[in-house]
Structure formats: structure tokens, C-alpha cells
Amino acid sequence: NAGVTQTPKFRILKIGQSMTLQCAQDMNHNYMYWYRQDPGMGLKLIYYSVGAGITDKGEVPNGYNVSRSTTEDFPLRLELAAPSQTSVYFCASSYSARGEDTQYFGPGTRLTVL
Amino acid sequence: GENVEQHPSTLSVQEGDSAVIKCTYSDSASNYFPWYKQELGKRPQLIIDIRSNVGEKKDQRIAVTLNKTAKHFSLHITETQPEDSAVYFCAALDSGAGSYQLTFGKGTKLSVIP
Numbered sequence: 001n002a003g004v005t006q007t008p009k010f011r012i013l014k015i016g017q018s019m020t021l022q023c024a025q026d027m028n029h030n031y032m033y034w035y036r037q038d039p040g041m042g043l044k045l046i047y048y049s050v051g052a053g054i055t056d057k058g059e060v061p062n063g064y065n066v067s068r069s070t071t072e073d074f075p076l077r078l079e080l081a082a083p084s085q086t087s088v089y090f091c092a093s094s095y096s097a098r099g100e101d102t103q104y105f106g107p108g109t110r111l112t113v114l
Numbered sequence: 115g116e117n118v119e120q121h122p123s124t125l126s127v128q129e130g131d132s133a134v135i136k137c138t139y140s141d142s143a144s145n146y147f148p149w150y151k152q153e154l155g156k157r158p159q160l161i162i163d164i165r166s167n168v169g170e171k172k173d174q175r176i177a178v179t180l181n182k183t184a185k186h187f188s189l190h191i192t193e194t195q196p197e198d199s200a201v202y203f204c205a206a207l208d209s210g211a212g213s214y215q216l217t218f219g220k221g222t223k224l225s226v227i228p
Contacts, residue, residue: 097179
């Protein structure tokens with residue numbers, strides 16, 4: 001099993017550009033999450049999904065969109081990139097129906113917006 | 115919403131000594147408390163977790179204690195080794211709230227000096 005995979009690993013965007021961060025998992029997990037990690041600030045939840053077709057906002061959803069058309073994939077869309085979105089983005093997945101379970105993280109995408 | 119405070123932000127110990135990291139949480143309904151370890155440039159990985167019906171849990175050199183009355187929980191690492199050097203994050207979850215959102219602390223950078 002590859003676990004949780006993310007592409008790309010690195011990306012530089014110009015202000016106003018758009019991009020999609022890809023995330024896939026092969027563990028048949030229903031629950032998937034997108035976090036951003038800023039230096040010294042821990043992990044903040046952007047969006048999460050409890051299954052195909054179901055998504056919900058986390059703590060910091062502004063400027064982002066997600067979709068979940070399959071169990072395996074959970075892409076994160078940035079429509080109009082801003083310098084405040086410079087961060088490391090982690091996708092994660094878990095099996096549990098109530099959040100009380102190990103979250104398996106992907107390797108991360110380091111995004112810089114200039 | 116939940117608020118998790120983590121202390122200290124940095125911690126240096128001599129190899130073989132013990133390390134203690136403390137977290138407090140604000141929502142008395144929180145009932146699940148995981149700890150994640152993140153090595154430099156790597157993804158976070160779960161090292162131990164505890165549920166609110168348990169006061170202490172051990173796994174080899176790692177232990178976590180929970181005081182529900184005081185709303186704080188701690189990570190204890192004994193006989194520290196250089197490979198324990200990493201950033202450690204605590205988190206809290208109210209699984210009964212139906213939001214499935216982990217709230218993370220800001221992290222503690224542990225350095226184990228050989």
C-alpha cells in the first residue's frame with residue numbers, strides 16, 4: 001500500500017493564480033482531511049470529508065474548495081492564490097467514524113505564493 | 115470551539131534524561147487526545163493517544179497522562195535518545211460534537227543532546 005500520497009511536492013504560484021493539490025489514499029478510509037501548517041502554528045484544519053460526496057469546513061476554509069467524488073481522492077483547490085496561503089499542506093485520512101482514530105498523513109505539499 | 119495550549123515550545127534534554135510536554139484544553143466535552151511526532155521535513159505520525167475514560171497509558175518509553183478535572187494532559191518520554199528529537203504536537207477532539215475535528219497545539223520542539 002502506498003498509504004496517503006500528495007502531488008506536487010513543491011509549487012510556486014503567482015498572486016491570483018489557481019491550482020489543485022492532489023491527495024489520494026489506498027487504505028479504503030472514509031475520512032479525509034486537509035491541513036495547513038505554518039511555522040510555529042501547528043496544524044489547522046481546512047476542510048474534511050466523511051465519505052464520497054460529503055465535505056465540510058474546518059477551522060480555516062476561506063480561499064479553498066474541495067470535492068470528494070470517490071473514496072480514494074480528495075483534491076484541494078485554490079482559486080485565487082494569495083501570499084497568506086504560503087504554507088505546507090498536509091492531506092490525511094482515517095478509518096474511524098468518530099475521529100477517534102489514527103490519522104495517516106501524506107508527505108505534504110510546500111506552496112509558496114509570490 | 116476547542117482551544118489547546120502546549121508548553122514548552124522548545125525543550126532540550128540530555129540523552130538518557132526524561133522529557134515532559136504539557137497541554138491544556140478548554141472544552142470539557144473533549145474525550146480523545148492524540149500525540150503526533152513530526153521529524154524535520156517529514157509528515158506527522160501518531161505516537162500515542164488516550165481517551166477520557168483512561169487516566170494513563172504507556173507504550174515502552176512513552177506515556178501519556180490525563181487529568182480531566184484540570185483539563186490537561188501530558189506526554190512523558192523516558193530514557194530519551196537522539197532519535198526522539200522532533201516536534202511533538204498534542205491534540206484534542208470532542209467526538210460527540212459530530213464535527214470530527216482535531217484541534218492541535220502549536221508544537222514542542224524537542225532536542226536530545228548526545
